[in-house]
Ligand SMILES: NC(=O)C1=CN([C@@H]2O[C@H](COP(=O)(O)OP(=O)(O)OC[C@H]3O[C@@H](n4cnc5c(N)ncnc54)[C@H](OP(=O)(O)O)[C@@H]3O)[C@@H](O)[C@H]2O)C=CC1
């Protein structure tokens with residue numbers, strides 16, 4: 001008998017067809033949330049789940065007694081409760097590598113737009129405020145030949161370091177728990193302590209996974225260590241930063257500006273002060289969101305799921321569950 005899998009969101013037709021070849025399945029092919037009774041019914045039967053960002057914890061797993069594998073269409077898997085999944089023998093897979101270049105492009109969009117104030121100045125022109133004599137009020141800061149500190153020099157971090165070094169002649173430094181020699185040799189990245197990186201970088205980029213160690217890694221003390229002219233970029237997860245401390249740092253001029261793709265709460269609270277600061281560029285968590293990359297991610301997640309539920313070893317079992 002074929003394994004039964006549940007797909008909890010719309011996916012490309014090719015990914016669905018691939019799953020259909022190997023599994024019995026059903027799909028929630030709509031944008032509105034799945035009604036609890038439908039989810040409950042699906043979970044009671046499913047051997048596998050294809051999802052993105054759904055919290056997989058012990059109460060979820062209790063409702064899914066036959067579940068053997070969860071495949072997420074994302075590289076981040078902080079929504080997996082590893083302990084609970086391990087206890088039930090549920091495999092978890094993610095989609096690394098296929099999004100590296102796309103996320104790196106988006107990080108550069110944040111770096112450039114926050115340094116040269118492009119969203120703010122676009123508004124300025126469209127609002128009819130551009131006038132003869134405009135000069136210093138339109139100035140930004142240079143990206144080329146400046147310094148970029150990457151906290152979390154991994155697969156995506158390296159794609160960013162390559163752009164920084166060869167595209168913009170930037171000095172790259174990084175801070176990980178362990179050295180990444182490839183980044184040092186290829187991009188001249190200098191390994192530093194977190195404090196040293198914060199004190200010396202023109203651009204501070206957070207690119208770590210969200211883990212108990214990285215939760216609120218950047219707070220009031222860390223913002224105070226940064227240069228007053230520093231621009232803070234976050235494309236990791238919102239919870240790696242103390243958002244109240246970030247707002248305070250921006251309001252008090254402790255740092256110059258921020259470029260943010262991720263937030264503590266997503267979608268962000270419409271009353272957040274971050275949405276009213278001209279020196280903050282905000283994006284709706286779109287690091288990997290191009291049609292081609294999302295297609296590759298869905299195909300990879302589908303392959304991971306099929307392998308896992310048919311008793312084979314998928315290539316992308318997350319480290320803590322392999
Ligand atoms: N905004 C968006 O749309 C996207 C966001 N992301 C986020 O980016 C994250 C990174 O992805 P990816 O590059 O593929 O992951 P990798 O695992 O390849 O890289 C993460 C790096 O972070 C370092 N790291 C881990 N813990 C710490 C720590 N406590 N302090 C300092 N460094 C640490 C690791 O090095 P070491 O082990 O040596 O510490 C590793 O090199 C994802 O987990 C996800 O949260 C990813 C894709 C899109």
Ligand SMILES: O=CC(=O)O
Pocket residue numbers: 073074075076077099287288
């Ligand atoms: O945030 C996106 C991811 O792939 O992780």
